[in-house]
Amino acid sequence: MKTNVVFDGGDLREKDRRHTVHGWTDYSRFVQEGPEILVEGDGVHVTDVNGHRLMDAMAGVWCVNVGYGRTEIVDAIAEQARRLPFANPFRATSSPPAAELSARLSKLAPGDLDHVLYSSGGSTANDAALRIVQRYFNTLGKPDKKGIVSRRNAYHGTTSASASLGGIDAIKAGFDVSRHGVHYLSGPYAYREAAGDGPEAYCDRLVEEFAELVERVGAERIGCFFAEPVMGMGGVLVPPPGYFRRICEICKANEILIVADEVVTGFGRLGEYMASDAVFEMSPDVISCAKGLTSGYLPLGATIISSRIMEVLRDPVAESGTFTHGFTYAEHPVCCAAALANIDIMEREGICGHVREMSGYFKARLESLLDFDIVGDVRGAGFMFAIESVADRETRALFPPEVDIGQRIAGHARHSGLIVRPGGHLNIFSPPLTMTRADVDFLTDTLSTSIRRTMDDLVREGLWRG
Ligand SMILES: Cc1ncc(COP(=O)(O)O)c(C=O)c1O
Structure with a gap:
């Protein structure tokens, strides 16, 4: 894929240093060194x-x-951009790549997760998951069941809502991140927090902490448990065996929806298209994914929702019949075409x-x-x-x-x-x-x-x- 284009590194660095606002960048160093x-x-x-x-x-x-x-992805992108670069995602309009991708993701997702709400990345996929949880319990007439259980060291993105789910306090500094309605539990950081306990005893302790929280706050005030199967940015923290199965059993018994943030763990990183159920027995109700969905060739996020939730959201007698959520660049046909070509490669090459x-x-x-x-x-x-x-x-x-x-x-x-x-x-x-x-x-x-x-x-x- 050599381009044979000659770039002027000094000029580019200077333009970028002066005019680009990069995320996750130490500006004291950036202004000196550039990108x-x-x-x-x-x-x-x-x-x-x-x-x-x-x-x-x-x-x-x-x-x-x-x-x-991967020229195969690049060609799929170019072909779709030539044919139809954009399709209005609202008011029941779609495009061939969006329809195909939704069906494909529904097959790859576990259980009855067979509806896909698109966005442009991981943070927005998590935002959408939160809105789904809110709308679900509002529609069921349980407006108080909105608390969110998250964990220390969790990372779920940097939109206002997804940042509030995050459990890494150091990265909230300087922003007004709301913690309203979010309950933070310990993350599974065995190296620092198991304190001599073996995996079983450590797991018991973490599960007990979750059970106590549900008891204290009240299940009627908790809407969802939001978790990365393996915490990524928080330090690649792998939970002890049985951890998610046991916590998710408590969730199921208390009508607490399980949202698996598979933005990192999805699409092969843990050897499965989605690891939350296949590896960790989470039986999630919602899965967010992004990143590996297109292998980063274009931005795309997907919030995959269970048919049980969708039945409630589609309730024709609900107060607001129209689903008043959506992003202009949601099921973008060119991004969906990139995802389809990416999944083709993943399947063909095992x-x-x-x-x-x-x-x-x-x-x-x-x-x-x-x-x-x-x-x-x-x-x-x-x-x-x-x-x-x-x-x-x-x-x-x-x-x-x-x-x-x-x-x-x-x-x-x-x-x-x-x-x-x-x-x-x-x-x-x-x-x-x-x-x-x-x-x-x-x-x-x-x-x-x-x-x-x-x-x-x-x-x-x-x-x-x-
Ligand atoms: C687990 C997890 N969730 C969400 C996000 C946010 O994704 P994005 O940067 O695409 O908004 C990330 C980003 O690294 C992530 O690691």
């Missing part, structure tokens, strides 16, 4: 404006699941099976990093993993935030041709799902060198005893 500019991608690699080829172990932002340079097969090797290679004194924990599943760095393995004490340990490791990796995500004391890996054994070796070997170099720097700078 990194990527110009091409192919397979698991991207190329920057200076011609450096890098393995992208973030798959963009957990999204380029089938890898870069991407989910590849993840299931390769995940054990990836995990084992990452676990070898525990030989380094600063690597406290390696955790994850499928093709989503994190390493947690510590200043002291015995006490699990963290480095002071200003050491920026994750960024140091990511910086060394970047110099050696590998993009990994830094996040405080974490480094997170969510590579394209097409990653081969040789790619795993490159990733882990490069990471190993980067950690060693980071440790040497820390000793040299007097920041760590060594």
Whole structure:
């Protein structure tokens, strides 16, 4: 997919530095250094404006699941854009790709989840899920049943509503994020919070906490439990066995809807199209997905809703017969065409099976990093993993935030041709799902060198005893 276009890196960086507002960016650094500019991608690699080829172990932002340079998706996009670039999604108008995709997603989703409400990404898919829960209980005449149970370390997006579901307080700073009606439970952070309990006892504790909350608040005041099957941005936190099955049983017994945020975990990242039920026995009522749905080639979010909920929402005697929700760019035909081509590739190449097969090797290679004194924990599943760095393995004490340990490791990796995500004391890996054994070796070997170099720097700078 080489374009042969020559870019003026300096000029682009300057224009971008002056005029683009990037999300999740440290502006003190950005105004000094400007952006990194990527110009091409192919397979698991991207190329920057200076011609450096890098393995992208973030798959963009957990999204380029089938890898870069897929002409099949690009052709499907071009063909649909030529034929019909837009179709009014409102007032019962549709397009062939939207209709096909809804049917396809209904087959991929578990249980009776067979209706799809589209949006443009993960945050909006979660917003829509919340509105569905509200409308469902309003229609049933239970306007007080609106409380939301979320968890610490959860991440569900940055629209006003999805941000309020999030359980990472540090990222709410500076914004007025409402916590109204949201109850935050512990997230399953075994490395820091199991406090010596084994997985079973830890699971009992988390389930009890949930049961106590339902008891205290009252089931008649709780509308839904909102959860990522594996928490991604919060640190790749995998729940103990049985956790979701047991919590979701309590939900079912108390008419609390289960919303699975599969924005990251969906579309193969855990070796299933949707992991909430297949891996974690959640029996969700609603699933939100985005990212891997189109492998990031175009923006698209989907909120997949059970037929039981839809029956209520379609109730002709309800106060407001019209479903007064919708985004102009909802079931965008070009984005839906991209999703269909993406799912075709996933099916034809058996991407989910590849993840299931390769995940054990990836995990084992990452676990070898525990030989380094600063690597406290390696955790994850499928093709989503994190390493947690510590200043002291015995006490699990963290480095002071200003050491920026994750960024140091990511910086060394970047110099050696590998993009990994830094996040405080974490480094997170969510590579394209097409990653081969040789790619795993490159990733882990490069990471190993980067950690060693980071440790040497820390000793040299007097920041760590060594
Ligand atoms: C679990 C989860 N939900 C929602 C979102 C928000 O998705 P978007 O950035 O497409 O709005 C993200 C983004 O990373 C996510 O990780």
